[in-house]
Amino acid sequence: MDTTRQQKINRLIQKELSEIFRKQTQQMRGVLVSVSTVRVSPDLGIAKVYLSIFPSEKAEELLENIKINVKTLRFDLGQKVGKQLRVIPELSFYLDDSLDYLENIDKLLGKENNSKDE
Template sequence: MESTRQQKISRLIQKELGDIFLLQTKQMQGVLISVSAVRVSPDLGLAKTYLSIFPSEKGKELLENIKANVKAIRFDLGQRVGKQLRVIPELAFYIDDSLDYLENIDKLLQSGNKPKDKED
């Protein structure tokens, strides 16, 4: 169970990383990266960040670029929250594919509920 401190830090990091990615993706047409969740470890040393990337076909490529630039992203985050946090946690990025999963389930449900034509 997360402590209140962990929850506050998670929300702060989620908001600030969302702003950072919004500024970065303005240059790329048709790409949207949103931070769907942040989980901070109990010692506040690691922040697991889950990203929702649109379009999902570019997800792996964009995640690799983000992982390659994790130091610069952490620096930008430190510039934004340095007054509120003593130590900026290490960042680990993962793809949040829950929306793709939900979309797939929705498609399956729609295809299974098609009315069949009755011939009398």
């Protein structure tokens, strides 16, 4: 269970990282990177960032590029939230595949409904 402070920092980091990714992906047509969830550790030293990347075929490649450039992203985040946070947490990025999971469930349910109609 996150404390109120953790929840506020989660939302702050999510908002600012979303803005950073939006600006960076503007040049890349047809690519969308959104920050679905941020979870900060109780000591506020580590932030796990879950990303949803569209199209999902490019997800692994983009996630690797993001992990390579994690220091730059942390610096950019520090420029934006430096006044609110004393220490900028270490960022670790993960792929949020929950949308793919939901899409797969929809496909399976669609197949089931089509077979019943026949």
